Amino acid sequence: MVAAGIFLIARLFPLFIIIPYIMNIISSIGIVTLFLGATLALAQKGIKRSLAYSTMSQLGYIIVALGIGSYRAALFHLITHAYSKALLFLGSGSIIHSMEPIVGYLPDKSQNIALMGGLTKYIPITRTAFLLGTLSLCGIPPLACFWSKDEILSDSWLYSIIFGIIAYFTAGLTAFYMFRIYLLTFDGYLRVHFQGYSNSKNNSSYSISLWGKSTSNRANINTNLPVSTINNNNKVFFFSKDKKNSIKNRICDFHFYFGNKYTSIYPHELDNTMLFPLLLLILFTMFIGLIGIHFDSRGIDPDLLSKWLTSSKNLLVENSNSCLNSYFFLKNAIISVSIATFGLCIAYIFYGSVYSFFQNFYFFNSFLKRGFKR
Structure with a gap:
């Protein structure tokens, strides 16, 4: 459905x-779409909503490429973006799946990146996959989206300086909000344990205080959904039909078993059923960009993507010849990668492990102390 409009154009x-x-x-609609999608993604707390607006922005890049005449670059980015975004969405599904045993089946909590953090040690395979998808979408070489996105950026600059400035600026925004999602999800500590989910004042559940003290009771674990105690002979029940101890405005009861079977209140990695397609998408994200690279320096033999697009062979001649100049390719690549790296660094400053340094005003106090000493 998403690609239908792209194929139509x-x-x-x-x-x-x-x-x-x-x-x-067409190009004007595309430039508005890519900028609007990037700015909307900056303010999202849900991991799936952030990726959805990111998809909107990347489709804007494709529309811009079609509007300025870069037919091959548009379809190339459609292919590379498809694999990278599939990896990110499947990775977000793995993240949500790992958070649901803690917060319950509530999308506003299981998908909230503000309640995540520190998931690297719990789901390392998902973390690696999500990082590769993030770097690919940011345009970091040699991952897939770098090859197609860099071509669109250079063509948009040649078409119009205004379009080029907006496209390059949005590339920096893309790196910023994508790395923001990654850092809030995997960096730091697991913030969900520092949130109060219980409405009752007397909470006898397992709790972790802000100062590192922990207390545990084997009776109840209060998550956002009510939890009741069962005997050791019972099994694990989800969506129990027992409504005796039901609470108003609650949907279901979650029962946890603390017998011989281990039940963790921390996120866990997926099974092989979902990890296998995740690893398969990693391979495509790393190597699918090879179909659009010119390996023949003489320009006689076109790349694999140009061979596939034989019906529009006359539209590909100009782009094929322009890619032969390695000097312009390296110059454009250095500019685009530098902008993406700058966006990554800004995101790390605001959302990385050093963000508490700014929250506690140590940064500003250090300047004040230096001023007083002078």
């Missing part, structure tokens, strides 16, 4: 070229 591309002003309209 791509298939009607020869018709749109001869219609006056239609290409300008």
Whole structure:
């Protein structure tokens, strides 16, 4: 459904070229879409909503490429972005799945990145996969999206300086909000244990205080959903039908078994059923960009993607010849990677392990002390 509009414009591309002003309209819609999607992604707390607005922004890049005549770059980015975003969405599903035993089946809590953090030691495979997908979407070489995104950025700059500035600026925003999602999810400590989920004042559940003290009772574990105690002979029940101890405005009861079977209140990695496609998408994210790289320096043999797009062979001649100049490629790559790296660094300053340094005003106090000494 998402790719249907892209394919429609791509298939009607020869018709749109001869219609006056239609290409300008397409490129203008694309530039607004990519900037709007990136700015909306900055303010999202849900991990899936953030990735959804990221998809909106990347589709804007594809529309811009089609509007400025970069037919091959648009379809190339459609392919590379598909594998990278599939890896990110499957990784977010793994993250949500690992959080649900703690907060229950509540999307506003299990998908809230503000309640996550420190998941690296609990789901390391998912963390590695999500990091690769994040770096690919940011345009870090040699991952998939770098090759297609860099081509769109350079073509947009050649088409219009205004379009180029917006496209490069949005590339920095993309690196910022994507690394923000990664840091809030995997860096630091698990913040969910420092949130109060119980409405009752007398809470006899397992709790972890802000100062590191911990107390545990084998009776109850108060999550956002009510938990009741069962005998050791019972099994683990989810969505229990027992409504005797039900609380108003609650949907279901969760029962945890503390007998011989181990039940953890911390996130856990997925089983092999979901890890296998995650690892498969990692391979595609790392190597799918090879289909659009020119290995023949003479330019006689086109790349694999250009061979596939034989129906629009005349539209690919200009782009194929422009890719032969390694000097311009390296110059454009250095600029785009530098902007993406700058966005990553800014995100780490605000959301990384050093963010408490700024929250406690040590940074500003240090400048004040230096001023007084002078």
